[in-house]
Amino acid sequence: MTEFFKDLNRLSYDPDSTDLAFRHYNPDEVVAGKRMEDHLRFAVAYWHSFAWPGGDPFGGPTFDRPWFDESMQSARLKADVAFEMFDLLNVPFFCWHDADIRPEGDTFAESLRNFQEMVDYLGTKMEASKTKLLWGTANLFSHRRFMAGAATNPDPEIFAWSAATVKNCMDATHKLGGQNYVLWGGREGYETLLNTDLRRERQQAGRFLQMAVEYKHKIGFKGAILVEPKPQEPSKHQYDYDVATVYGFLKEFGLEGEVQMNIEQGHAILAGHSFEHELALAASLGILGSIDMNRNDYQSGWDTDQFPNNVPEVALAYYEVLKAGGFTTGGTNFDAKLRRQSLDPVDLIAGHAGAMDVCARGLKAAAAMLEDGTLEAMRAERYAGWDSAEGKALLDSDFATIAAQVESGGTPPEPRSGRQEILENIVNRFV
Ligand code: XUL
Ligand code: CO
DSSP states (O other), rough: OOSSSTTTTOOBBOOOSSSSSBBSSTTOOETTEEHHHHHHEEEHIIIIIIIIOOOBTTOOOOOOOTOEEEEEEHHHHHHHHHHHHHHHOOEEEEEHHHHSOOOOSSHHHHHHHHHHHHHHHHHHHHHTOOOEOOOOOOOOOSGGGGEEEEEEEHHHHHHHHHHHHHHHHHHHHHTOSSEEEEEEEETOOOOOGGOOHHHEEEEEEEEHOOOOOHHHHHOOSSSSEEEEESSSSSSSSESSOOOOHHHHHHHHHOTTTTTEEEHHHHHHHHHTTHHHHHHHHHHHHEEEEEEOOBBBOOOTTHHHHHOOOOOOHHHHHHHHHHHHTSSOOOOOHHHHHHHOOOOOOOHHHHHHHHHHHHHHHHHHHHHHHHHHHHHHHHHHHHHHGGGGGHHHHHHHHHHHHHHHHHTTTSOOOOOOOOOOHHHHHHHHOOO
């Protein structure tokens, strides 16, 4: 045991607790026919919890962690502490970027050696733990070499470096039994069109993603490849803007059926959507893979990556997830960081525990709304006309035939109420 969480005990489910405990998240409780743990599939993000030092544009690190130096010994200590936290929280999954788990070397080969050694170290930790790998990914955005993008870089050497990095991260994810591999286009976009060949950059990104898919099949990785859309930040404009944009991109490069989405709440908001919009659209396109359940501050207008704390919002998100049949390889990753004044180890535990409780409440509310059935019945009723023989025939018809029917028809159709307030009142009964 390390000293880091020394005064803290494993959290249990205790609805009446006024101390650190789960008041709503009860892993074994069956909700809509499945254990809560198996529905929610929580994951801790290694980067924000253990690698992020607490800086912001106006100030440097605020967190003082004993592993904050670029040594292998510290990387191992970080892993030890991480697995202690996974155990305290009893989480089934975690996620990493290569750069979170290993110190950067002077050469690619040295970074790779560090990485592979740490992957083996994580493998050993995983053998003694219940916590599995939800996804691995590559950090192709922090180092200055990626300042103009990775796959979309104007410099082919950076494309090559990025391809080699993703190849090794996919190997490691496969080795650790990861259930998905994520690509978030960190700086795959531009700062100004004045220096950007947008057509060329999109072609590069498309070929890069094809190569990732080809490599997945080559090594027999059975997990899902997930793209995580985000409209901007760090780049002014990012090519993977939102679910609809990425779907068009997948179609263009023949990758539909190969790639699904990892949808983040805060990114949806930055794109001018609601989270449930992005989830519903992905579900309707058959590409809903996994979620990053972290919100933004609505006043800041940027990606503040906060733990979720709004049950009604979360309930509407899980409503879409449940309607889509729930997660298969995906799960609920907390891509969330503490506020930079939250200095203590206990803050890390409280952030995650509170988020898990909020998600549990959201899931239960969503399941209850589905079980009640009123919302779905009212939706079905609204579209019932399309299930009639006339409705079905309409879509097989053509403008001229339809016009002839309408022109010879009788009274004009009457509009019907959309019942939004009534529907919102129904939701409020459950949240
Ligand atoms: C950045 C973000 C990333 C991805 C993984 O906004 O969400 O942490 O989830 O690279
Ligand atoms: Co994310």
